[in-house]
Amino acid sequence: MSGRRFGSRRGAAALVLAIGLFVGGAAPAADVGQTAPEFKALALDGGKSISLAAYRGKVVYLDFWASWCPPCLTSLPLLEKLRKEFPSDQFQILAVNVDQDTDKARKFLERTRVGYPSATDPKGRIPETYGIETMPTSFLIDRNGVIRYVHHGFRKGDVGPLRERIKELVAARKK
Amino acid sequence: MLRLAASLLLALPVLAASGCASVKPWERDVLARSDMAWEPDPLEAKRNTHIHYSKEASLPGGGAGGGGCGCN
Numbered sequence: 001m002s003g004r005r006f007g008s009r010r011g012a013a014a015l016v017l018a019i020g021l022f023v024g025g026a027a028p029a030a031d032v033g034q035t036a037p038e039f040k041a042l043a044l045d046g047g048k049s050i051s052l053a054a055y056r057g058k059v060v061y062l063d064f065w066a067s068w069c070p071p072c073l074t075s076l077p078l079l080e081k082l083r084k085e086f087p088s089d090q091f092q093i094l095a096v097n098v099d100q101d102t103d104k105a106r107k108f109l110e111r112t113r114v115g116y117p118s119a120t121d122p123k124g125r126i127p128e129t130y131g132i133e134t135m136p137t138s139f140l141i142d143r144n145g146v147i148r149y150v151h152h153g154f155r156k157g158d159v160g161p162l163r164e165r166i167k168e169l170v171a172a173r174k175k
Numbered sequence: 176m177l178r179l180a181a182s183l184l185l186a187l188p189v190l191a192a193s194g195c196a197s198v199k200p201w202e203r204d205v206l207a208r209s210d211m212a213w214e215p216d217p218l219e220a221k222r223n224t225h226i227h228y229s230k231e232a233s234l235p236g237g238g239a240g241g242g243g244c245g246c247n
Binding site (some may be wrong): 009064066068069071072098099100101124127128133134135136137146153154156 | 200201202203204207208230244245246247
C-alpha cells in the first residue's frame with residue numbers, strides 16, 4: 001500500500017517536472033527598473049560594431065525592428081524626426097535589426113535613410129536577452145542605463161507621448 | 176509488463192511534444208509573408224464570410240494562429 005503511494009508520488013513529481021520543463025523555458029524579460037542588458041553587435045552598414053555601453057550617460061531609445069514588420073517600417077522615419085528634436089549629446093536612438101536576411105534590411109535603409117545606427121542580430125541573441133514579446137518593441141533607457149519605459153508595437157500617434165517621456169528623462173540629471 | 180507499456184504510452188506524447196518549437200516574435204520573417212497568411216486576400220475573405228453568414232445565419236471561425244507578422 002505504502003509502496004503504491006510512494007510510486008504515485010513519484011509519478012506526480014515526474015509529471016510536475018515534465019510540465020515545468022515545457023512551461024518554464026521562457027527567458028526572463030528586461031523590464032522597467034532593471035539595468036538594460038549590455039550587448040555588442042555588428043553594425044548593419046558594415047561599420048564599427050555597436051555596443052550599448054558606448055551610449056551610457058545619454059538617454060537611449062533602443063528599438064528592435066525588422067523589414068518584414070509593417071509597424072517597424074512606419075516607426076523608422078518618425079523616430080528619425082524625433083531624434084532630431086533633441087541634442088545628440090543628450091539623446092540617441094540605437095536600433096537592433098533582427099532580419100535573418102540582412103540584405104532586406106539594408107535595402108530598406110537605402111530607401112528610408114535614418115541618421116541613427118542599426119546593429120544587426122540575425123540570430124536573435126539580443127531580443128532573446130531582452131525577452132521581446134512582440135515586434136516592434138522599444139526600450140527607453142535613462143542616463144544611468146536603467147530601463148524606464150517599454151514600448152510594444154508602434155502606431156503614428158505613439159510619437160507624442162513618447163516625446164514627453166524622452167523630454168522628462170533628458171531633463172533628469174545623471175546620478 | 177503492463178506498467179512498462181503504460182509508461183511508454185505516456186512517454187510517447189511527451190517526446191512528440193518536445194519536437195514542437197514556438198516561433199519567437201523576431202523569427203516571423205517567413206510567416207510574415209502575405210502568402211503565409213490564412214487569408215492572403217482580405218477582401219476575398221470578407222466576401223466569403225458575408226456569403227457564409229447570409230446562407231448559414233452564422234459566422235465562421237476567425238481563423239487560427241500561424242501566419243502573419245504578429246506585430247502590434
